[in-house]
Amino acid sequence: MAAIQEIQSLISQGQPIPEGLQRNALREAAANGMSNADLANTLGVPASMVDDAAATLAATPEIGALPIDQFMPQIPAPNPLAGIAVDNNYSQQEIDQVRGLVDSGAVSLDQVAQNFGVTPNYAAAGLGMSTEGMAIENINNQSAQEIMKSIPPTGDYTTEQVETITGLMNAGKLNVSDVSKHFNVDESYTMEVISGVPKETYAKGNFTPEQTKKLESLVVAGVATAPQVAKYFDAPVTDVTDYLQNNTGLSEEQIVDSILSDVAADSDYNMSDAEKVKKQIDDGNITVAQAANQFKVSEDDINRVMAEMNATGGTIISDPLKQTSANTGTNMSAGADLTGGVSDITYGRDGDDIPTGLAGSETALTGSASDALSLLNTINQAGRTDLTGQTQVGLNDLAAGAATARDDITTGVTSGLEALNTGITTARDDISSSTTTAQDLINAAAGTARGDITTGATTARGDISSGATQAQDLLNQGITTGRGDLSSSLAAAQEQLSSGITQGRGDISTGSEEAYNRLVAGLGQGRTDLTAGFGGAADAIRAAQAQATGQIQQGTAQGLSAFNQGIGQGRQDITGSFGRAEGMFDPYRQAGTTALQQQLALSGALGQEAFDQAYQESPQMAFLREQGMRANLAGSSATGGLGGGNVQKELARFGQGLASQGLQQQIANLGTLSGQGLGASGSAANIATSGGQNLANLAQQQGATNLQALQAQGQNLAGITTGAGQNLANLAQGGGQALAGLSQLQATAGADISQNRGQNLAQLAQALGTGSAGMTQATGANLSNLAQQQGTLGANIAQSQGQNLANVAQSQGQNLSNIAQAQGTQGANIAQASGQNLANLAQQQGMSGLNTYMTQGQNLGRIAENLGVNQLNTRTALGSNLANYGLSTGLPAASTVSNLGINLAQGRTQAGRDLANQAGNVAQLLGGIQQGQATNLSNLTQGQMNYLNSLTNNAAAAEAMAQQGYSGNQANLLTGTGSTMLGIGNVPSFVPDYGNMVGNAFNAAGAGYQMFGNQNTNQQPTGYGTNMNIGGYLPQGYFNQTPQTGMNYNPALYSSQQLQGLS
Secondary structure (H helix, E strand, C coil), rough: CHHHHHHHHHHHHHCCCCCHHHHHHHHHHCCCCCCCCHHHHHHCHHHEEEEEEEECCCCCCCCCCCCCCCCCCCCCCCCCCCCCCCCCCCCCCHHHHHHHHHHHHHCCHHHHHHHHHHHHHHHHHCCCCCCCCCCCCCCCCCCHHHHHHHCCCCCCHHHHHHHHHHHHHHHCCCHHHHHHHHCCCCHHHHHHHHHHHCHHHHHHHCCHHHHHHHHHHHCCCCEEEEEEHHHCCCCCCHHHHHHHHHCCCCCHHHHHHHHCCCCCCCCCHHHHHHHHHHHHHCCCCCHHHHHHHHHHCCCCHHHHHHHHHHHCCCCCCCCCCCCCCCCCCCCCCCCCCCCCCCCCCCCCCCCCCCCCCCHHHHHHHHHCCCHHHHHHHHHHHHHHHHHHHHHHHHHHHHHHHHHHHHHHHHHHHHHHHHHHHHHHCCCCCCCCHHHHHHHHHHHHHHHHHHHHHHHHHHHHHHHHHHHHHHHHHHHHHHHHHHHHHHHHHHHHHHHHHHHHHHHCCCHHHHHHHHHHHHHHHHHHHHHHHHHHHHHHHHHHHHHHHHHHHHHHHHHHHHHHHHHHHHHHHHHHHHHHHHHHHHHHHHHHHHHHHHHHHHHHHHHCCCCCHHHHHCCCCCCHHHHHHHHHHHHHHHHHHCCCCCCCHHHHHHHHHHHHHHHHHHHHHHHHHHHHHHHHHHHHHHHHHHHHHHHHHHHHHHHHHHHHHHHHHHHHHHHHHHHHHHHHHHHHHHHHHHHHHHHHHHHHHHHHHHHHHHCCCCCCCCHHHHHHHHHHHHHHHHHHHHHHHHHHHHHHHHHHHHHHHHHHHHHHHHHHHHHHHHHHHHHHHHHHHHHHHHHHHHHHHHHHHEEEEEEEHHHHHHHHHHHHHHHHHHHHHHHHHHHHHHHHHHHHHHHHHHHHCHHHHHHHHHHHHHHHHHHHHHHHHHHHHHHHHHHHHHHHHHHHHHHHHHHHHHHHHHHHHHHHHHHHHHHHHHHHHHHHHHHHHCCCCCCCCCCCCCHHHHHHHHHHHHHHHHCCCCCCCCCCCCCCCCCCHHHHHCCCCCCCCCCCCCCCCCCHHHHHHHHHHHC
């Protein structure tokens, strides 16, 4: 079934199907027993389409094949992309749909590009597909450019015009350069509009995948080049190319193609093309190898062209990419080339077109006198121009060198000051930030508290006002209903009375009874309405009272809860702080308690056994006892009384005395320790007392605040209850009066009806008038009573509302005042500490800046002095050379014309010497500049080393002094302890201030780290590469001896000899 398969392939490509292929497919289907529906299902087309084709070709199985000359219409292939609108605004779902069609083979990239009016490269990038192997587009769409030119660069464009240009760029038909040049705008602005990527995204480093894909598509489609992207983000081109190569599907060849997209690789290159390529190589954006690969030439060709451009000041003598040995000098033979084979290194200067060497001599000798003089004059002017120009080049180089030196010094000073200012600024920012943060926290807490207080007060006011309004509304509603009921009842009674008289003139008794019954019913309804109205008003008053009571109680409970929580946190903080402070005295109190127990034991107060356990002879006393006994024995032996009783007594007396002395000394030492324990206990007691006082103050403040809040709550609740009771009482009184009026009306009307029952019909009119008057009078009285009650109840509600609002406002003002006072005190403390820290930083910054600027001024002065001397010498030499040159060329011209050729030769020779001398002078001057610059840099480096050494010495001296003080304190402590043990007076024990000692050592180490912590480089002076472990210089065990690996020092400054000298 080859025909059917071929039709399937054409349908997938959107291609038309030839009639012959249709006929063959119908025949294959018939041969395989397929119906038209089966064939349509296989091809993925409507069955009606196959039926129409079969009918036209008459090729169905039932009819058979028609002659070959029968024609049939081609089956149109469906377009899989027809359902996606071409509007340059595609959703991710539509992009995924197209990508799926391409991946499945239903459509090709070329079909996608053609359907949406873009380039295949742009389509691939937009679909997130690999663009490997695709060349960067060199956009030159004339129709798009004509459309763009139809929009003049007026600076005022319609939305439709902007969308037109943006659409052409998104379609890859216009590039950034085209649009920027036409509309006279910067390329970066065009990049911003077309990319939609904010400029600061590069600095922040937070590109999204969509932004990366957009940049990739712009580069692939040739809309923007890699240098234009780099310029927009103020980034090096290499950074942009590396990013695109690492984060997109772009290859190295495509990126190079983008960088050089404005130079077509067509083997037809001009000077402009060479300059563009050279600039990209000089800027480091591409390599020589990449350029050679791009233009399919050798690296030697690229290097040769660049060498010629460098030698000729930008002009290429030979074909840019074709090697040539031809020399373009006018009439210059191979033997006259004095440049050593380099093509005319003076090309482009004044006088380069003048024949020299042998050709010049021939011209001078064979020409006329006037021609020779004219040529001599031209040579003279050219020589002077060359001397002046080259001297100016030397002066420019001299000034540039001096400027470079000044820039180096200024840059160094600026960098140092910037680093200093950055550190100071960072510190200031940290202080300011901390201060601001603290202030913000205080203000936020105060603001929150104010907001809570204001919200609570506002809510309370709203509840009070709402309750009063609701009560007033209910009261007015009840009064209005009562008035309406009275008026309605009066009108109904009058209407019924008139109707009864009109209709019951023949039956007065019946009419009177019916009137009476209706009167009773009306009055009963009025009583019901009055009762319901007053009951509703009472319920509303009670509900408002309950709601206001709940709100007041809830607000009070929340306020007390927040306040008590703060008090509880304060108590915890005070208890914790004083607990930690008391804990610091525990070692001294424990030592004092232990010493006191040993004192009591040694004094005999605890018994002999306790004394025996407590008393221990020290090694020193044992040594003294042994030496004393030896001395006594030696003396007794010398006198012959070694075995006598006196000797034994003396030994016992000596031992007892020495033991007593050791015991007293031990008791004294224990007394000192117990005294320290007593002092520590006293200090701890003071701290505990202070903590207790603070806790008592908090408790007192908490109790007073709770009392005030509860009193205010009670007053508010009492006011609400009183107001509600008064309102209910007034409501009940008014209801009773209204019901009594209705009962009185019912009795009066009934009596009137009974009295008039059976009277003459002639008196019916009089009865009607009397009844109507009575009802109207009663209704007026009732309405008057309702109005009076409405006024009284309204006044009571308003009075209660005003009292409640006044109480809420008073409580709110007191709370806000307390918060403002606390906020001001805390803010003042923080601001004072911050100001002191900032003042210290400013003083340090000012001193460092002063020293730096003084050094910079001296260095710049020396550079300016050297520059002036060198410029004076150069200009003096130039004047001398010009004078000598004019003399050497003018005299031969004036002396004779016949010897003009010889004079010309001598003049050119002299010009060569002058140029050589001038070049030598310039070289000597440049050497002097370089030497001066090196001397200045050496002096600057030496000055920095001296300054750093001075700071290092100061740091070492400070640390050594700390060590010396610590050693002296230890010696004093040991000496005092030894004196006490020997019984030489009662020397008080000395407790060294380890905190200050360690602090001084840390300060010294910190100063050294500030100067040397980040200078571990190959350019360090000898002896500054060893890492110092400052832990080795502090007492064992007083802090964790972690090596400071980032700190460098000079071992020679910390030698034992110098430390001894400091002692």
